[in-house]
Amino acid sequence: MNASPISPNTLMIRKLESSYSLGDEEKQALQQLPVQIKSIKPGADIVRIGDRPTRCCLILEGFTCVYKVTSEGNRQILALHVPGDMPDLQSLHLMVLDMSIASVSSCKVGFIQHDDIRRICERYPRLTATLWRETLIHASILREWTLNNGQREAYTRIAHLLCELVFRLKAVGLADGGPIHLPITQSELADATGMSSVHMNRVLQALRANGLIKSKRAELVVPDWEKLQEAGEFDPLYLHMEESDAS
Amino acid sequence: MNASPISPNTLMIRKLESSYSLGDEEKQALQQLPVQIKSIKPGADIVRIGDRPTRCCLILEGFTCVYKVTSEGNRQILALHVPGDMPDLQSLHLMVLDMSIASVSSCKVGFIQHDDIRRICERYPRLTATLWRETLIHASILREWTLNNGQREAYTRIAHLLCELVFRLKAVGLADGGPIHLPITQSELADATGMSSVHMNRVLQALRANGLIKSKRAELVVPDWEKLQEAGEFDPLYLHMEESDAS
DNA sequence: CGTTTCATTGAATAACTTCAAAGCTAGTGG
DNA sequence: CCACTAGCTTTGAAGTTATTCAATGAAACG
Known part of the structure; x- marks a missing residue:
């Protein structure tokens, strides 16, 4: 159904580009990022609250969600992610994860090492801005959700x-x-x-x-x-x- | 009561430093940022949804809030800010504001030009990381609020x-x-x-x-x-x- | 074909809202 | 200094929205 022939890197580039223009050099740098691909069953945790990740994830196929749970065990889903999204870019700058991410459907996820991202961000500040922007958009979506729910x-x-x-x-x-x-x-x-x-x-x-x-x-x-x-x-x-x- | 003798810049530096170490050069750069100070009455909008700001604000005294309103006129407060906070750093990378910011109490706010921030961020990438981090922490707080409210x-x-x-x-x-x-x-x-x-x-x-x-x-x-x-x-x-x- | 997971239904209950009015408190101007 | 005003807090009662519990139905999976 979504037998996408495009590479993880291309998917990421398209997504970032769709709301922010990127130069050729930046695109090439992104294109060469090593991505480790993993298939995940529905309802499985991808990362957990309290983790100290050394990599970010990129959704390739399927849906994932960010969630937190109260001490009474009630779960709040805080974000839903579709292919192209990078749900935990925040871990680049916040050492300890304050949320969990789980698959909603069965899905494919790509993992990119923090070090690799940091390296190309140092070299291409415009890329830093793009990724920062991506996290800001997720925050904006959460604001709308909070308005919506409240x-x-x-x-x-x-x-x-x-x-x-x-x-x-x-x-x-x-x-x-x-x-x-x-x-x-x-x-x-x-x-x-x-x-x-x-x-x-x-x-x-x-x-x-x-x-x-x-x-x-x-x-x-x-x-x-x-x-x-x-x-x-x-x-x-x-x-x-x-x-x-x-x- | 809070007759703080410290400068706006020092307040900002202390806040950023409290969760992230800064080098001397970065601190000095921040220290020299021009800040325009304004006193604001309670319940007044500081920036409005739809605006295209050319500067960020820094809370110096009093409380402010981020809010959005439904078409029925119901208001959801999405964040409360205390002195030291920078509520709209996002406007550095998102052209159009998706939220409004208002004073809750009477307060003092400092304004810093985007251009000035961009300039020192280009020069000190560590500063970029610190400000990015600041926006990520605000996002984390909003996640907890959404869990809390939901x-x-x-x-x-x-x-x-x-x-x-x-x-x-x-x-x-x-x-x-x-x-x-x-x-x-x-x-x-x-x-x-x-x-x-x-x-x-x-x-x-x-x-x-x-x-x-x-x-x-x-x-x-x-x-x-x-x-x-x-x-x-x-x-x-x-x-x-x-x-x-x-x- | 049995098992599991998800969707649907009904009835009782609980949490929260709305409306409307009254009481306080702090600040304002005479 | 006092009376007035405006904004905030408190109260009661009725109504609404949404939850919980418990059971049934329906579709997907192996």
Whole structure:
């Protein structure tokens, strides 16, 4: 289905380039980064809170999530990542991980050594800026999530989350008008939006009843994007795509 | 009360140094950054969503918050900042602001031109790392907030938030064992934790009844830190203080 | 074909919100 | 110095949203 013939490095470059222009030298440097590829089963931890990583990960196929758990055992999903994302760039500068990352679907992940990244960042400051920017965009997305979870009622909240996912998948070519492969359970969506899975189920039914989505298992269809966007109060500004920074 | 005789630059350096070692050259460069100081009334916007800032701000006195508002007009506070914090470093790399920043109390803010920061970052890559790190810590704090708001019940949630505020104020010398000057209204605490101000009021009363806090107006006393910490399930790992990165 | 995981349903309960009013406190201007 | 005002806190009662528990149904996997 996503039998992508492109290399991990090319995927990364395309993603970074999609919101920030890169020079030829930088691209070549990225192209030569060693990437260690690993396949991961659904629901497995990739890195854990408390770890002191010596490498960053790059999502190649499938979905992953960032999460934390309270002492009562309640899980909050803090981010969902799609192919091209680098979820733990922060470990370049924060020694101890303050969150865990797990696979949501079965997926392929590439690992890049911190040392390798640091080396090319020293040489190409523009690359530093690009990676910094990537972490800033993740922070912006989390701000929107926090607004969403804290201030919007369940119906709007879920519509918003679905809008974001579809939008981001479109950006990496994993969604067009047709059915979207979205292997995320209702329970996981519930953990991401801070609600119970029972309520998630009921609200999804309401969205379906209103014709905003069609969904079964791991497949999502959005018959009317405008309508869903409106229901979710979705404004993609916070994703910071298509900004050109010529400074 | 906080008649701090130290300069804005020194405050910034101390804050950055408190979690990351800086060389003499870097410190000197920071020391020479031009800072434009401005006094701001309570409840005033400092920068607004949609702006394209050409400078960053540095909190010198008082409290500020980052917030976003839904189209229904509900406000979510996404961060609270204390003196020494730089809330919008992100604007160095994201052209359009995706959030607003407002004063919570009356406060003093320093403004530093992007160009000036970029100049010294180019020259001292270690400084780039330090500022990047600062933005990453803010992101980590937001993750904890999102976990807190999404998964913990009101009582625990508020205890947690209060723990964090006290902890961060201690770190910049604005809290010792005694009464803490905390000019934040219950309504603002409610907006930060995603609950109604009425409920916030009732839960604060419960915390007081249990002897975890004493509070009136803009003053907070924590009679038993251990107890409050336990009630809030507070573990300061996510604040990433006292990490030494000698790499 | 059995097992597991995920989705769906109903009913009872709990947590929290909303609305509306009243009480406090600090600051303001006479 | 006092009365007034504005903003913040507190209270009660009713209503809503969402949770929990427990069970059933449906699809995927080996």
